[in-house]
Structures are given as C-alpha cells and as structure tokens.
Amino acid sequence: MILVTGGLGFIGSHIALSLLAQGQEVIIVDNLSNANLQILERLEYISGMYVPFVKIDIRNTPALNKVFEQYSISAVVHTAGFKSLEESVLKPLEYYNDNVSCIMSLMRAMQRTGVRTLVHLSSLAVYGKSSTALMEDMPFNYAYPNPYVKSQQMVEEIIRDTALTDNEWKIAILRLSNIAGAFEHGVLGEFIAPLPKNIVPLAMQVGAMQREFIELRQQANTTDKTAERSFLHVLDCCKAVSLALNWLSTQEHSCEAFNIAGELVSIKQLLDKISEVTQTPIKTIESHYYPNVEFDQLGSSSDKAKELLKWMPEHSLRKTLEDEWRFYQLTLRGQ
Numbered sequence: 001m002i003l004v005t006g007g008l009g010f011i012g013s014h015i016a017l018s019l020l021a022q023g024q025e026v027i028i029v030d031n032l033s034n035a036n037l038q039i040l041e042r043l044e045y046i047s048g049m050y051v052p053f054v055k056i057d058i059r060n061t062p063a064l065n066k067v068f069e070q071y072s073i074s075a076v077v078h079t080a081g082f083k084s085l086e087e088s089v090l091k092p093l094e095y096y097n098d099n100v101s102c103i104m105s106l107m108r109a110m111q112r113t114g115v116r117t118l119v120h121l122s123s124l125a126v127y128g129k130s131s132t133a134l135m136e137d138m139p140f141n142y143a144y145p146n147p148y149v150k151s152q153q154m155v156e157e158i159i160r161d162t163a164l165t166d167n168e169w170k171i172a173i174l175r176l177s178n179i180a181g182a183f184e185h186g187v188l189g190e191f192i193a194p195l196p197k198n199i200v201p202l203a204m205q206v207g208a209m210q211r212e213f214i215e216l217r218q219q220a221n222t223t224d225k226t227a228e229r230s231f232l233h234v235l236d237c238c239k240a241v242s243l244a245l246n247w248l249s250t251q252e253h254s255c256e257a258f259n260i261a262g263e264l265v266s267i268k269q270l271l272d273k274i275s276e277v278t279q280t281p282i283k284t285i286e287s288h289y290y291p292n293v294e295f296d297q298l299g300s301s302s303d304k305a306k307e308l309l310k311w312m313p314e315h316s317l318r319k320t321l322e323d324e325w326r327f328y329q330l331t332l333r334g335q
Helices: 010-021 037-047 061-070 085-090 092-113 147-164 199-207 234-248 267-278 303-309 317-332
Strands: 002-005 026-030 053-055 075-078 117-123 131-134 170-176 178-180 214-217 228-233 254-260 263-266 284-287 297-300
Touching (some): 002 010, 010 075, 061 092, 075 234, 085 092, 085 147, 092 147, 117 147, 147 170, 170 234, 178 234, 199 267, 214 267, 263 267, 267 317
Parallel strands (some): 002 026, 075 117, 170 254, 178 228, 228 297
C-alpha cells in the first residue's frame, strides 16, 4: 500500500488516481487546507474503489504513527506542503513551519515503523539559481532570499542526512517544473480557487471572462523581458512518480534527485498559447514594481531521469493547456 500525503491536492490526487489505475492500493492523508472531500468522492467514483482517507496534519507525529500502524504501508509519496514562491515572501513562518516540520514528522514516523521507501516532490527552484540547464550535481545557492526555496533546501538536507544514518532508505527526490493539465477526458483536474497563486489558473480565469486582466512583470533578463519557465503535464509528473517507485524497488540503498521538467517558454509565450486554447485574448497590464527577487529562468534537460528512470515527458504544452481548459470549463458548468 502506498501512502500519498497531501493526496487530495491537485498533484497528489492525480498521483493517487494514477496509482489506483495501475492496480496499486493507496491511502491518502490530507489536512484539507488546500483541498476538500469532493475530490475524495471523485477519486472513488472514477476508480470504482474505496480509497482509505485520514484527515490529519502530518506534523502531528503521534496521529501519523497510528496511520502507519493501522495500514500495511510499503512506500510514501510526499506531496504535502506549501509551494508558492511569491506567497512564501508574505508568509515565511508558515512556509518554514509547514514544509520543514512535515518532512521531519513524516520521516520520524517512517523510521519508527520501518517504512524506508520515499518519493519526495521538490522543485527546480530548490537550486536557488536562474538557468535553463539546471543539473542535479549543481550545488545549491543557499543565499537565495526566498523562504520557499530555503525551506525546500532544508527539506532536502534533512532527507539526505537521514538517509545517511540507515542503509535501508530508498529515496527519490523529484525536482519538478510548473505543473498544469488534467486527467484524461476531464475527469479530474485543478479546482481553481477564486484567487489562484499560479499563472495558468489566473490566465484561465481571464479566458473564462471571470477576470479582466492579469499583471505581467517585464523586467526579466530574457528575450521578451518576461520570465522563462518549464511547464509539465500533471500526467507526466504521475508517470515520473510511478517510474521512481519502480526504480527504487530495484535499489538496495539510494537517495537520488531527479530533475523532472517539461517545455520551456516565456510567460508571454505561455499567455499567447493560452489565448489560442481559450480563443480569448489574455489581457495584461504591466506590473511596474516587484520588490522581491525573481528567477529569470528555470529549466532543465532531465537527462538523469531519462537515463535512470527511463522517463520522458509525453504531453506537449498545448495539450497540457487544452486539458486544463477542458476541465475548468466542466467545473464552471458544475460537472
């Protein structure tokens, strides 16, 4: 049985459904801070299976211990945590408390109950560097002044230090690019909040005429002055998780990081593509002032994942955006 933390969130729910579709048994834990029970109902309806769910904050180690004691868990996919670069600047204490405390509590519970297989979802931002060619052997820039980046760097250090203490640990750290898209046929996707934290949902709201415009920063050191980001279909992320679990099952002891990246585009190019998909102009106004540092570029070739995990992205950016738009339209119609 595989435990998915944060399993009712956007990425976690897709991973859970993907594992269920492969015949795996899954248990979900989530504190519902960024999710709701309707997603659990949808997972059970789509899969036709009962999906065990426990509402807990995984920082509550005694409660998490009981989950491990009650269920025969063989591996953990850790998707819980806060993930917004911009929001972390406004709420640094929350980001350190949530992200760092979560991994400490989770690994203590795993250590106590003898579960040693972990897939942790991290981010390309963890390097603290602006680049389109990020590599796993690059050292982190620990001076990068962003709480989310620092919290993820701390999390990875905790994971590596813990793995050194016990040669039974099998750990894969997946450093993801921006995730978008939806499950096939629009059966599951990202439930967009009224005030989204990410660019794709914001632009979708403009496409649906729920929002008049979005603010666009144009101070990046790139060709069109907008930041360049890598975008990955959520199902390609699910595939990477599945392949990582399979790869870990063949290892005796490992703690490896893999860059999992998709198509690199500038934000302006992204908005042009969203405009084509939604058939609506995505109006922008220039954001003249942003007081915090921002990565000009975040991208990677993912060569290590291709070599060891046999992973490659299968979905184009246009397909990713089409799937997300299809699901968003369904939710607007109450489906």
